[in-house]
Amino acid sequence: MPAAPAHPGGRNLVTDEQQRRPAAAAFDALGADYEKAFAGSTTHRHSLQWLLGRLAPGSRVLDVGSGTGRPTAETLANAGHDVLGVDVSPVMVELASRQVPAATFRCTDIRDVPLADESFDAVCVYFSLLQLARREQAGLVRYLTRALKPEGLMVLATVPLDVEGVDATFMGQPVRVSSFTAQGLTTVAEQAGLEVLAQEATLFTPAHPEARPEPHLFLHCRRRPATAPGA
Template identity: 30%
Template sequence: MTASSSYLRVTAEAYDAVAALYADLFRGALDDQPLDRAALAVFAEVVRTAGGGPVAELGCGPGHVTAYLRKLGLDVSGLDLSPVMIDLARREYPDLRFEVGSMDALDLADGELGGIVSWYSVIHTPPQELPAYFSEFCRVLAPGGHLLLGFFESEGAPVTPFDHKAAPAYRWPIDDLAALARQAGFVEVGRVLREPGEGERYRQGRLLMRRQ
């Protein structure tokens, strides 16, 4: 087993173990986060303006963000490493499509998507592995397609591991994460930083990128 496949197995098993608790904890998580809803709404608008097309939420968990994107008018599906998470998503949102899979090896044609949302899913990717993920995102996005990243920001520190409750995770400097995406073929459209809300430990970052 390679180091990469080992990390994927650990992440999937960790989320399988907490899937029901996670789904209950984050149900309605967007309700009191206007900046997060605004970031998702801007993403939906730029995808439509660029010509639309299918959108994938990669690392969708129990599907609450996928469902929100559908409410915003997008043709969206979800993908996650955790089979238990996907089972929960399918039961909660039976009219949406959810699949088990890894976002570093997507079963999609080149240029198939109009947009990708990675909402707190690249946080579990070891830093040395992340450039390959961004290259895969770029491959499956159509030219002009958009990528929205949600992540924990490192607040002036370098890439920093932290004790995430499910699996090993990393906080990223927003400039460094944007630079990695640019190296893969993206240009930055905009960014948002918000301070921790009640019950949150760290600053939250959002990056909106466009495939060249």
Template identity: 35%
Template sequence: MSNARDHDRVRRSYDAVAEEYRRRIGGELADKPLDRALLAALVEQNEPGAPLADLGCGPGHVAAWLAERGVRPVGVDVSPEMVALARRAHPGAEFREGDLLDLPAEDGEFGAAVALYSVIHLHPAELRPAFAEMHRVLRPSALLLLAFHLGTEVRHLTEWWGHEVDVDFRFFEDDTVIEPLRAAGFAVEARMERTHYPQEAETRRGYVLARRLP
């Protein structure tokens, strides 16, 4: 299992690329029809009036998209620079600094949650405790949407868009994600995969939609 040093490497790496990340990724949903459809399904099934968590929110573009559709998003990210960017760019949403293993939220605070490519920085042994935290902050029967890169490799970057970084991107097979998800108290309702869009890194993408059990 990883330790605080590993999470600090992720934090410092995303701090370093935050502005460039926002510039390159901040408008990505315009070119991702499947992602928009899945997010729309999450919005439709979110408990009325309940906040919806965007876990690993980056510069806040997904939270902003959710806010435009009438929900109250709360973005959470490990990178202080990302959170600062998100707050400046999207004042209509709430953003908090926090780790997936220790979410800054009350028990049962959220009516749904999305975690797009945020678990990819966790060690496999950290998935179950991360999902247990998601279970804690979700209301009974709330939905969780996950997205991740499919495979078994680990890509380590020391340079990213001209910035010095030290970060691992972990690819997971479906069952590597689904087994700890079920063990943490979720029932899987849908799973799917797609190839990359032209503007994306050339990886296959996995999606899992799961419901928190009471």
């Protein structure tokens, strides 16, 4: 469950700022331990290779929930791409800025970043939806899709579970989790205007004493080209 870019699903009378703080606090506490715990994910690296094989040189890439910058921003920046990472955790952003100086990082909620339509060649969303309510996840995917150039690429990775607003413990930190099944996330992607080109599912155990095996799903998507009027 990589660094979340936004707050957990809320309840009535809970302010937006109160919702956002727990997500930042959890990943501030994890810091570099998060990177170590997930460094062994070969599926994540396969996903990055899928993306690298399809990007033109010098592509502009948005990394949502960029965490410590590794492996996503680092891999893409080292390949010569222009990477913007966004994360709600100040600790994660400080680590990423130090570890991946070739990329740019901002500490904010991705939904507070004004993204121009059709301004990115690719968007990476590696496990950074899980602390959003389902309706917020769907809304964010639509927002990010609009920021993609026509036929631009998006990778969506999640823990595919049928849960909404469940309080849980992740690597010793309290979190509130919402997620979709594999079919549910595929539907979210398609309704946002994406075409799912490929997907990979695996079971991964983070290298942390308090971690448990968790299913991972990677959807590799492309923004559908606009349909000509009258077509």
